[in-house]
Amino acid sequence: MEIYKAPFSILNKKIYFCGVLNSLSEHFYHIFMELLSKRLACLSESQTMAMNQKTQDLQAAGVDVVNLSVGEPDFFTPDHVKAAAREAVDNNFSFYSPGDGYMDLRKAVAAKFKNENRLDYTPQQVIVSNGAKHSLANAVMSVVDDGDEVIVPAPYWVTYVELVKLAGGINVVIPTTLENDYKVTPAQLEAAITPKTKAFLLCSPSNPTGSVYSKAELEAIAGVIARHPRIIIIADEIYEHINFTGSHESIAQFDSVKDRTVIINGVSKCYAMTGYRIGYMAAPLWIAKACSKLQSQFTSGPSSIAQRAALKALTTDSSFTEDMKKVFRRRRDLVLQGLSEIPGLKYNVPQGAFYVFPDVSACFGKSDGKTVIRNSSDASLYLLDSGYVATVPGDGFGEPKCIRLSYATSEEKLSKAMASMKAAFARLK
Numbered sequence: 001m002e003i004y005k006a007p008f009s010i011l012n013k014k015i016y017f018c019g020v021l022n023s024l025s026e027h028f029y030h031i032f033m034e035l036l037s038k039r040l041a042c043l044s045e046s047q048t049m050a051m052n053q054k055t056q057d058l059q060a061a062g063v064d065v066v067n068l069s070v071g072e073p074d075f076f077t078p079d080h081v082k083a084a085a086r087e088a089v090d091n092n093f094s095f096y097s098p099g100d101g102y103m104d105l106r107k108a109v110a111a112k113f114k115n116e117n118r119l120d121y122t123p124q125q126v127i128v129s130n131g132a133k134h135s136l137a138n139a140v141m142s143v144v145d146d147g148d149e150v151i152v153p154a155p156y157w158v159t160y161v162e163l164v165k166l167a168g169g170i171n172v173v174i175p176t177t178l179e180n181d182y183k184v185t186p187a188q189l190e191a192a193i194t195p196k197t198k199a200f201l202l203c204s205p206s207n208p209t210g211s212v213y214s215k216a217e218l219e220a221i222a223g224v225i226a227r228h229p230r231i232i233i234i235a236d237e238i239y240e241h242i243n244f245t246g247s248h249e250s251i252a253q254f255d256s257v258k259d260r261t262v263i264i265n266g267v268s269k270c271y272a273m274t275g276y277r278i279g280y281m282a283a284p285l286w287i288a289k290a291c292s293k294l295q296s297q298f299t300s301g302p303s304s305i306a307q308r309a310a311l312k313a314l315t316t317d318s319s320f321t322e323d324m325k326k327v328f329r330r331r332r333d334l335v336l337q338g339l340s341e342i343p344g345l346k347y348n349v350p351q352g353a354f355y356v357f358p359d360v361s362a363c364f365g366k367s368d369g370k371t372v373i374r375n376s377s378d379a380s381l382y383l384l385d386s387g388y389v390a391t392v393p394g395d396g397f398g399e400p401k402c403i404r405l406s407y408a409t410s411e412e413k414l415s416k417a418m419a420s421m422k423a424a425f426a427r428l429k
């Protein structure tokens with residue numbers, strides 16, 4: 001017996017010691033957490049990124065999960081763009097670029113706005129950044145002060161409200177409805193405006209709902225903003241080219257608001273270049289200059305190599321993007337067909353981007369015998385644990401009745417995911 005006691009007691013001591021260490025490190029963790037800035041304390045982690053990471057961890061552990069969480073094209077960057085990146089390496093594009101991006105790239109972006117959107121911008125009004133997320137951050141930080149209100153229609157992309165919080169602003173969230181295709185109405189917008197309103201954030205085509213505002217709808221919204229000369233519009237048009245309605249409309253086309261509109265766009269989605277991290281804005285010169293100053297202190301210019309690749313992407317024909325769009329449309333139809341076979345789900349028909357955002361509240365209160373689904377986080381986790389399908393809960397998008405599915409993955413995987421979701425929902429009673 002003595003022989004066995006010794007190792008057990010050592011083990012017990014070890015466990016005790018580890019426990020002490022754990023609680024000590026927990027203790028210090030909490031002390032140190034208090035040292036973090038208050039601005040950071042109010043910031044939530046990106047749910048899209050978090051869910052993607054969780055899925056990738058599961059996949060690395062050998063679990064066969066279909067990842068419908070993150071929104072990034074599953075296509076490879078076009079060959080001619082990859083070649084441009086290689087050439088940039090060979091041609092020693094290894095030095096800092098100008099802080100706002102290379103002038104030839106800024107000229108190409110200005111030309112894109114002229115040719116594709118009939119919008120006049122000088123290259124000085126274009127700032128190239130580390131992804132559209134960074135362009136958005138620049139725009140928000142440049143115009144939002146402590147206590148300023150920013151109007152954000154919900155469902156919104158997860159990052160908007162966090163950037164506003166980080167800038168010290170106050171989010172004024174306008175809920176939209178499925179019946180209205182999740183679009184904000186001019187009357188709702190007018191009612192949300194106060195003397196403290198500083199900015200209005202608009203996303204079309206929308207992440208997460210895929211809603212696309214028509215020219216007439218944008219004109220009506222511009223009409224409201226035009227009556228309030230101190231409000232800046234931040235228009236996120238990153239999904240411009242993944243639009244199934246036939247044409248993209250920008251709110252900047254209306255002269256009454258153009259000189260107060262910042263357009264955000266980039267190469268991540270339309271050229272399958274998410275990892276290159278190149279986004280851009282076109283803005284009134286005074287905002288562009290403010291963003292230039294901010295960027296000069298925060299990051300300097302984005303990767304010189306990625307900029308050369310982005311220049312290539314922007315100056316060659318759009319056949320790659322057109323082909324990708326056709327594939328996305330087929331996939332959207334496949335997912336909608338799958339969802340139509342699941343009783344109780346409600347959803348709009350997305351006209352752009354690559355997401356579907358079904359309302360799953362019909363399953364709240366139900367259980368598979370083990371798990372009770374109380375909200376969209378539970379629904380999303382249940383689909384992951386029980387159906388091996390990764391989605392993103394709607395909470396982070398400001399709509400806790402929904403979950404987001406990204407259909408930027410193969411038809412084979414989508415079919416598998418839809419069958420699995422159908423079976424998982426059927427188990428809930």
Ligand code: PMP
Pocket residue numbers: 071130131132133134157203206207236238266267268274277278279
């Ligand atoms: N806006 C929206 C609506 C998005 O979905 C994304 C997704 N990444 C971005 C901006 C940021 O794009 P980027 O990869 O260029 O930072």
Ligand code: GLU
Pocket residue numbers: 046048049069070071072133159207
């Ligand atoms: N925009 C993508 C998404 O919504 C990428 C993730 C992110 O940038 O947060 O999933």
